[in-house]
Amino acid sequence: MERSTFYGKYGKRLLDLIIASILLPVFVTTILLIAFLLLIVSGRPVFFTQERTGLNNNNFQIWKFRTMKCDKAQQGKVKSWKGGVPEQFVFKQSQDLRMTGIGKLLRKLSLDELPQIINVLKGDMSLVGPRPEVPEITTFYNTEQARRLYVKPGITGLAQINGRSNIPHGRKIFYDIDYVESCSFALDLKILMRTIRVVLSREGAY
Template identity: 45%
Template sequence: MKRLFDIVTGLLLLCVFCPIMLGVAILVRVKIGSPILFKQERVGYHERIFTLYKFRTMTNQKDEAGKDLSDSVRLTKIGLLLRRLSMDELPQLLNVVKGDMSLVGPRPLLVRYLPYYTPEERKRHLVRPGITGYAQVEGRNQLDWSSRFKLDVIYVEKLSFLLDLRIIFKTISKTLKREGIADVPDQQMLDFDVERMMKASIQKVE
C-alpha cells in the first residue's frame, strides 16, 4: 500500500508541480548556470546506492587546491530562496516514482557515512528513504545526528500508513511556517563522519 501510494501521489504531484518545476529550472539555468540539477549518490533501501536529484542552489566555486568552498560561500540568493520554499527538493519526486525513495522515510544520506553507523542506527535503511520523515517534522535541521537517527529508527519500528499521513501534513505545516529550517546546514553541525571520528579520537585519549 505504501509503494502504491508513493507511485500514484508522486505522479500526481509531478503533474501538479510540472509548471513550477519548469519555471525553477529556467531560473536556475539563468541565475546559477548549468547543470540545472544537482546529482549525488546516496544510500537507499537495504543500503543500495542510488542517484538523488535536486535543483542546484550553489555555485561550483573552489579554493586554490581545487576543493569546493563552504556551502555558506557557494549558496546563491536564488538558491537560498529555493531552499526556504523547499522547491529545490521537487526533483526528488522522480526518485519516488522510480522507486529509489518514498514520500516519507528517513532522509537519504551520503555514501561515505556508511561505516560510521551503529547497528541500531543502520535500521534506518530497512525502509526506503523519504523526501520528508519523522526526524524532519520533529526538528528538521535543528536536531543533532544522534537525535535524528533515534527518530528514524522509531519511524521504522512504528511504520504505518496513518503515521505517513501525519508526517506529510505536519511537513506541509512546518514548510509554510518555515519552522526548524537551517538554510545553510554546514553552519549548524559537523558532517556525520567528522563528528564520529572526533568522538572516537576523544575516547581514545580518555
C-alpha cells in the same frame, strides 16, 4: 530489510505511486520555471545529482535543484569515525558560503527537493522515510544507526517535522528508527500533513 507488514510490502509503494503521479503534473510548471530561473541566474548545471544510501544499504542517484556554487574545492569532507557517527554531528550549516542567492530561497521553501518526485516514481525513494544520507556518512554507521536503512529513504519524515536541520545526527537517528518501528498508513498521512505546515513555516530549513 523493509518492514514485513502488508502496508510496508505493498500499500506504501502504492501510496507513493498515487500521490507522486498526482504531484508531478501539478508541479511540472513550477519545476520548469525554477529550472529556467536557475539557468538564467545561476547557470548550469540546473540539477544537482549525488549518490545517496538507500534501502538495505543500496546506493542510488538523488535529484535536486542545484543550490550551491560549482566549486568542488570548497566541498567539505567527512571525518573518519569509530563506533558510529557522533551523536552531535551536524552535516548542514545555517551559514554556508557555497550557497547561491536563489539557492537559499529554494531551500527556505523546500523547492529544491521537487525533482525527488522522480526518485519516488522510480522506486529509489518513498514520500515518507528517513532522509537519504551520503555513503561517506553511512559507511561509519554502527549497528543501531544502520537500522534507519531498513526502509526506503523519504522526501520527508519524522525528523523533518521535528526540527529538520536544527537537530543533531543522534536526534535524527532517534526519529528515523522510531519511524522504522512504527511505519503505518496512518503515520505516513500524519507526517505528510505536518510536512505542509513545517514547509509553510520554513522551520529549520537551510
